[in-house]
Amino acid sequence: MAKEKITMLVEKTETGFSAYSKDYPIFTTGQSIPELINNAYEAINFYFDETSTQIKPQDIKFEIDFKQFFKYYKVLNAKFLAEKIGMNATLLSQYISGTKKPSAKQTEKILKGIHQIGQELSGINLLQTA
Template identity: 40%
Template structure:
């Protein structure tokens, strides 16, 4: 059985920082989220930790700020949410319920699954 780990990623003035909630002493900084993720894997290897699964936790506003390639209005339409309200959620202008946050997370995972099955041709 895999050990479930939670990596919290936060935006800083110069990039990102992150830490593993369940393990003391595993923290990192980097310019990108990808760099943070690579550093976590390296740190876990150095600590001899194997057979794990990491959930990466990031604030909704920071997620859409970092992944600018995802159009907020188009994504809101994809998950069946009001576009204006969604922009308010991602700008921290309106309080977001746990249920709505779960809907958005599921929508992101569905989008990733939709992409993973596509093969482009000429």
């Protein structure tokens, strides 16, 4: 088995996305996040194919920095997120711009807020009005 989880760093490109591993010579691209994830899974399994190592989706961790994340998910308003998680909006903006780096605790708080918003949105059904 590969060492713990395989971390793939994700970056936004002009044509979509790219991802590369910090620990293995593995890289891939995709026009969308779902395509990138599928391509990364294929690339990782191709890399480990000769060793007969079976890699499962839960063995892969995707990471994207704040600036890249908010550049892609423009629909997520930083001020709204800051209010949702009880964080100063200016501080969150500094994290997003890269002028300050959040601690692990702050990163977890932000990620938890993003996941909460995602869960709320996934539970909503839109009705068509006449």
